[in-house]
Amino acid sequence: MGIEISVEGLTKSFGSQKIWEDVSFTLPEGEVSALLGPSGTGKSVFLKSLIGLLRPERGQIIIDGTDILQCTAKELYEIRKLFGVLFQDGALFGSMDLYDNVAFPLREHTRKSESEIRDVVMEKLELTGLTGAEGKLPGEISGGMRKRAGLARALVLDPEIILVDEPDSGLDPVRTTYLAQLLIDINAQIDATILIVTHNINLARTVPDNLGMLYRKKLVMFGPREVLLTSEEPSVRQFLRGSKLGPIGMSEEKDDAQMREEQAQADAGHNDGSPGEDEVTGVPPQMQPTPGGPERKGEIRREKRVAEMMDTLPDSAQEAIRAEWASRGHGGNGKHAAAATAGATTRGTGDSASTTGIDDHYGSDEN
Numbered sequence: 153m154g155i156e157i158s159v160e161g162l163t164k165s166f167g168s169q170k171i172w173e174d175v176s177f178t179l180p181e182g183e184v185s186a187l188l189g190p191s192g193t194g195k196s197v198f199l200k201s202l203i204g205l206l207r208p209e210r211g212q213i214i215i216d217g218t219d220i221l222q223c224t225a226k227e228l229y230e231i232r233k234l235f236g237v238l239f240q241d242g243a244l245f246g247s248m249d250l251y252d253n254v255a256f257p258l259r260e261h262t263r264k265s266e267s268e269i270r271d272v273v274m275e276k277l278e279l280t281g282l283t284g285a286e287g288k289l290p291g292e293i294s295g296g297m298r299k300r301a302g303l304a305r306a307l308v309l310d311p312e313i314i315l316v317d318e319p320d321s322g323l324d325p326v327r328t329t330y331l332a333q334l335l336i337d338i339n340a341q342i343d344a345t346i347l348i349v350t351h352n353i354n355l356a357r358t359v360p361d362n363l364g365m366l367y368r369k370k371l372v373m374f375g376p377r378e379v380l381l382t383s384e385e386p387s388v389r390q391f392l393r394g395s396k397l398g399p400i401g402m403s404e405e406k407d408d409a410q411m412r413e414e415q416a417q418a419d420a421g422h423n424d425g426s427p428g429e430d431e432v433t434g435v436p437p438q439m440q441p442t443p444g445g446p447e448r449k450g451e452i453r454r455e456k457r458v459a460e461m462m463d464t465l466p467d468s469a470q471e472a473i474r475a476e477w478a479s480r481g482h483g484g485n486g487k488h489a490a491a492a493t494a495g496a497t498t499r500g501t502g503d504s505a506s507t508t509g510i511d512d513h514y515g516s517d518e519n
C-alpha cells in the first residue's frame with residue numbers, strides 16, 4: 153500500500169543559486185505522478201531531496217507522518233526503507249551478475265536465507281522479463297535490460313514509494329512503452345506511490361494520474377493530469393509541443409526580443425519541427441494495467457478524490473475528466489467511485505523491509 157508524500161513550502165539553493173522555491177504539493181498514496189520540466193530546473197535535485205540525500209533549506213517533506221527535514225538520522229534511515237529508486241542507468245554494480253545485483257539489497261538489509269533470497273530474486277527477474285539473464289554482467293546486456301534489472305532491484309524490498317528518474321533515457325520508444333506498462337502493472341500489483349521524472353511527453357500524457365511541471369524555479373502546476381494537459385499556460389503548451397515558440401529558451405528564459413524574432417520566423421513559414429498543436433491537444437486515454445492483472449486501487453481512489461475536487465478545477469480539465477469517465481462507463485456514480493467510497497483509502501503501515509542502498513548508488517552531495 154502506497155504512502156502519501158506531502159511537500160510544503162520547499163526551497164532549495166546551492167550557495168547563491170536558487171534551484172526552486174516554495175514548492176508545495178501532495179503525491180497521493182498509491183497513485184502514479186510525473187514531474188516534467190526543462191533541463192536544469194531541478195527535477196533530479198527534487199528526487200534527491202525526497203529521499204533525504206539533499207537538504208532543502210526551507211519547508212517540509214512529510215512522509216508517513218514524519219518530516220524528513222526535521223527527523224533524526226535513525227528516523228530518516230527507517231523512512232528510506234520505504235523507497236525503491238530506479239536510477240537513470242540502472243546503477244548496477246558492473247562486476248556482479250544480474251542475480252547478485254538484484255540480491256544485493258536483500259543480502260545487505262535482511263536476514264533472509266539464500267533460498268528465500270533466490271525466490272524473491274527470481275520472482276522480480278521474471279516480473280521484469282529477465283528470466284534466463286541472471287548470469288549476465290551489466291556490461292553484456294542492453295540499456296533496456298539494465299533498466300529492467302535496476303527496476304527488479306528497486307522492487308526486491310517491496311517499496312511503498314517508487315521514484316523513477318527518466319525511465320526513457322537510453323530506451324527506444326517501444327521499450328519505453330514496455331517499461332511504462334511495467335510501472336503501471338507494478339502499481340496495480342503492489343499499490344505503491346510512484347513518482348516519475350521525465351522529459352518524455354508521450355509518457356507524461358498517457359501514464360500518470362497526476363502531472364506537475366517545474367519551471368522558472370517554481371512548480372508551475374501539479375494536479376490531475378487533465379489540468380496540465382488542457383492548460384493554456386504558455387510554458388506548459390510549449391513544453392508539451394517541444395516547440396521553440398514560447399518562453400522556454402535554450403538555457404535560461406528568453407527575452408522579449410528573441411521571442412518576437414522567433415515568432416516572426418514562424419509566421420514567415422519557418423518550420424521548427426515541433427508537432428502541430430492538434431497532436432498535443434486534449435487528453436489521450438490513460439494506460440491501463442495489462443488485462444488479466446489486478447485493477448489499480450490508486451485509480452479507484454483517484455476517481456473519488458478527483459470527483460471531490462472537481463468544482464475547483466478549470467472547466468477544460470473538468471470536461472476532459474468527465475469525457476474520460478464517460479468513455480469508460482464509470483465515474484461519479486460508477487463502480488470505481490462506489491468501490492472507493494467503500495473504503496479503499498486506508499493508509500499503509502510502513503512495515504516494508506529495507507532500502508536498496510540509495511546512498512551507494514545515487515550519491516549524496518550533502519549528507
Ligand SMILES: Nc1ncnc2c1ncn2[C@@H]1O[C@H](COP(=O)(O)OP(=O)(O)OP(=O)(O)O)[C@@H](O)[C@H]1O
Nearest residue numbers: 166171189190191192193194195196197198351517
Ligand atoms: N550538488 C550540487 N551542487 C551544486 N549545484 C547542483 C548540485 N546538484 C545539482 N546542481 C544544480 O542544480 C540545477 C538543477 O539540476 P538537476 O540535475 O536537478 O536538473 P534536472 O531538471 O534534473 O535536469 P535534466 O532534465 O537535464 O536532468 C543545475 O543547475 C545543477 O547544476
